[in-house]
Amino acid sequence: MTDLSTSSDQHDDAFDPEADRLREECGVFGIFGHPDAAAVTALGLHALQHRGQEAAGIVAFDGSRFNSERRLGLVSDHFSKASTIARLPGDAAVGHVRYSTTGETILRNVQPLFAELDTGGIAVAHNGNLTNGLTLRRSLIRDGAIYQSTSDTEVILHLVARSRKHRVIERFIEALRELEGAYALVVLSNKMLIGARDPLGIRPLVLGELDGKFLLASETCALDIIGARFVRDVENGEIVVITETGVESLRPFPKVQARPCIFEYIYFARPDSVVHGRSVYETRKAMGAELARETPVEADVVIPVPDSGVPAAIGYARASGIPFELGIIRNHYVGRTFIQPTQSTRELGVRLKHSANRSVVAGKSIVLIDDSIVRGTTSVKIVRMMREAGAREVHFRISSPPIKHPDYYGIDTPEREKLLAATHTLEEMRDYIGCDSLAFLSVEGTYRAMGEERRDPIRPQFTDHCFTGDYPTYLTDVSGETRSQLSLLAETG
Structure with a gap:
C-alpha cells in the first residue's frame, strides 16, 4: 500500500535514528x-x-x-x-x-x-x-x-x-x-x-x-x-x-x-515468525554465519546494532569464534519520531536510542553487525559512537547484500540516487562511514543461509531486486520517472 500524493524528503534536515531504515x-x-x-x-x-x-x-x-x-x-x-x-x-x-x-x-x-x-x-x-x-x-x-x-x-x-x-x-x-x-x-x-x-x-x-x-x-x-x-x-x-x-x-x-520478498527474512518479519516454513530467527543467524565465512576478520568482540543486528551477530560470533557482546545498549522508551529543533541537539539524537557500553568497547577491535545500509547516515553515527567509546578498530559487517535499487512492492526505500551503495564504491562507502573495513553478505551467501542455491541468476526464486535490479513484475507506473514525480502526477492528474 502506498500513497499517491506529493512528497518531500523528510529526513534530509533532521536526524532520526529510525529514519535511515527500510x-x-x-x-x-x-x-x-x-x-x-x-x-x-x-x-x-x-x-x-x-x-x-x-x-x-x-x-x-x-x-x-x-x-x-x-x-x-x-x-x-x-x-x-x-x-x-x-x-x-x-x-x-x-x-x-x-x-x-x-x-x-x-x-x-x-x-x-x-x-x-x-x-x-x-x-x-x-x-x-x-x-x-x-x-x-x-x-x-x-x-x-x-x-x-x-x-x-x-x-x-x-x-x-x-x-x-x-x-x-x-x-x-x-x-x-x-x-x-x-x-x-x-x-x-x-x-x-x-x-x-x-x-x-x-x-x-x-x-x-x-x-x-x-x-x-x-x-x-x-x-x-x-x-x-x-x-x-x-x-x-x-x-x-x-x-x-x-x-x-x-x-x-x-x-x-x-x-516471496527476501527482505521478510533479512529485516521485516518479526524474529519469532515462521515465513514459508523457515524460522526468521534461525535464518538471520545463518546469514550471520555465512557473513563470517565470507568476510572473516581478526577482532576481539562481535557487537550487534540493536535490535536488528542481534540474530546475525549471534551467528557471526558462533561461526567465527569471536565472543558476542552487547556493546551498544538500546533505549526502548524513546519515541520513534523524536526530532530536536536545532542542529547541535539533533546530532545527539542517536544517543537517545543507542548508547555505547564502554566496558565492552574500550580498547577493543570490534566487529559491528547490522542487517542493512540504506543512506548510511545512521551507520556514520554508530561508528563514531564506537570510536568515542574507545574502540581501537571498527570492522563493519552487513548481513545482506548492498541495496542498490529502489523497491516498488511495499518497502519504503529512497530513490536510487539516495541509496549509498548505488552511488559509492565499497571503498567510498567505507570512507564515508568511517570504519576500518566494510563488507556485505553476497547474494549467493544470502541464498545459502536460507538453504537454497540461486538456481537461475536471471530468474531467482526470491524477490531480490533491491540487490540485483531484477524486478519480477511490470513497473507500469515507473516508466523512468522517480516516485516523487509519479506522486505529483497523481495529485495533479
Missing part, C-alpha cells in the same frame, strides 16, 4: 465468525506493530452494519481501550497497521478502506504496492470515479465497484486481474472474509484457526499472541474465502514459481 508499509489481520472479533483483531495488530507504526484501523461487521475505527498512532494508543472495542461489535473484523511512504500520514488514508456497494459493504486491508496503481487511478478518475484517499488501495474498491459480475467474489477476482505488483489482501464483506496474495506471493499472508474459527494475518507471530493454530501459508496467486461453512480455496491465475 520500512515495511503494512500489516493485515482478519477473523470471521468469532464473538470477540474486534478484540482478537486488536491483539493481532499488536503483534504486527513492527510492520507499521503510524496508524491503525479496524472495521467490524455485526450482522447488519459495518463499524469502523481508524486512528493515527500505535495500536496501544487506541485499541487497548474497552470503549473503542465496544464500538466495534460483531463476529467478523479486519485490521491494518501502516506506514506511509510519501507525504504526511492523514486519517483518510488509514485502512481498512470501506465502501458501500450495490452488493453491500466491503472493507479492504492491503499490504504491498500496486505498480500500476497510478495508471489505474488516472483511468478510473477519467471515467468518473471519485477518490476519497491518496492510497493505491482505493483502486481495488473502485475496480470491484465497477464490475458487472453478480457475486462479490467474482467481482473481486475480476478486479485482481487488472492489478500489477505486490499485494496481500484481507477483505471483509457482509457474508465472507477473503484473503489473497499476488501471483508471485511477494508479500506474506497466513491462514490460522482460533476456537474453530478461521483467520488471516501477515505473520505467524500474530497467531501466537492470541493462541491461534497455524494452518498454512496462503499460496502465491491463491484466494481463500472464509464463510460460515469453512474455507474455500480458489486459484484464478496461472500457476507460476513463487517469488
Whole structure:
C-alpha cells in the first residue's frame, strides 16, 4: 500500500535514528465468525506493530452494519481501550497497521478502506504496492470515479465497484486481474472474509484457526499472541474465502514459481515468525554465519546494532569464534519520531536510542553487525559512537547484500540516487562511514543461509531486486520517472 500524493524528503534536515531504515508499509489481520472479533483483531495488530507504526484501523461487521475505527498512532494508543472495542461489535473484523511512504500520514488514508456497494459493504486491508496503481487511478478518475484517499488501495474498491459480475467474489477476482505488483489482501464483506496474495506471493499472508474459527494475518507471530493454530501459508496467486461453512480455496491465475520478498527474512518479519516454513530467527543467524565465512576478520568482540543486528551477530560470533557482546545498549522508551529543533541537539539524537557500553568497547577491535545500509547516515553515527567509546578498530559487517535499487512492492526505500551503495564504491562507502573495513553478505551467501542455491541468476526464486535490479513484475507506473514525480502526477492528474 502506498500513497499517491506529493512528497518531500523528510529526513534530509533532521536526524532520526529510525529514519535511515527500510520500512515495511503494512500489516493485515482478519477473523470471521468469532464473538470477540474486534478484540482478537486488536491483539493481532499488536503483534504486527513492527510492520507499521503510524496508524491503525479496524472495521467490524455485526450482522447488519459495518463499524469502523481508524486512528493515527500505535495500536496501544487506541485499541487497548474497552470503549473503542465496544464500538466495534460483531463476529467478523479486519485490521491494518501502516506506514506511509510519501507525504504526511492523514486519517483518510488509514485502512481498512470501506465502501458501500450495490452488493453491500466491503472493507479492504492491503499490504504491498500496486505498480500500476497510478495508471489505474488516472483511468478510473477519467471515467468518473471519485477518490476519497491518496492510497493505491482505493483502486481495488473502485475496480470491484465497477464490475458487472453478480457475486462479490467474482467481482473481486475480476478486479485482481487488472492489478500489477505486490499485494496481500484481507477483505471483509457482509457474508465472507477473503484473503489473497499476488501471483508471485511477494508479500506474506497466513491462514490460522482460533476456537474453530478461521483467520488471516501477515505473520505467524500474530497467531501466537492470541493462541491461534497455524494452518498454512496462503499460496502465491491463491484466494481463500472464509464463510460460515469453512474455507474455500480458489486459484484464478496461472500457476507460476513463487517469488516471496527476501527482505521478510533479512529485516521485516518479526524474529519469532515462521515465513514459508523457515524460522526468521534461525535464518538471520545463518546469514550471520555465512557473513563470517565470507568476510572473516581478526577482532576481539562481535557487537550487534540493536535490535536488528542481534540474530546475525549471534551467528557471526558462533561461526567465527569471536565472543558476542552487547556493546551498544538500546533505549526502548524513546519515541520513534523524536526530532530536536536545532542542529547541535539533533546530532545527539542517536544517543537517545543507542548508547555505547564502554566496558565492552574500550580498547577493543570490534566487529559491528547490522542487517542493512540504506543512506548510511545512521551507520556514520554508530561508528563514531564506537570510536568515542574507545574502540581501537571498527570492522563493519552487513548481513545482506548492498541495496542498490529502489523497491516498488511495499518497502519504503529512497530513490536510487539516495541509496549509498548505488552511488559509492565499497571503498567510498567505507570512507564515508568511517570504519576500518566494510563488507556485505553476497547474494549467493544470502541464498545459502536460507538453504537454497540461486538456481537461475536471471530468474531467482526470491524477490531480490533491491540487490540485483531484477524486478519480477511490470513497473507500469515507473516508466523512468522517480516516485516523487509519479506522486505529483497523481495529485495533479
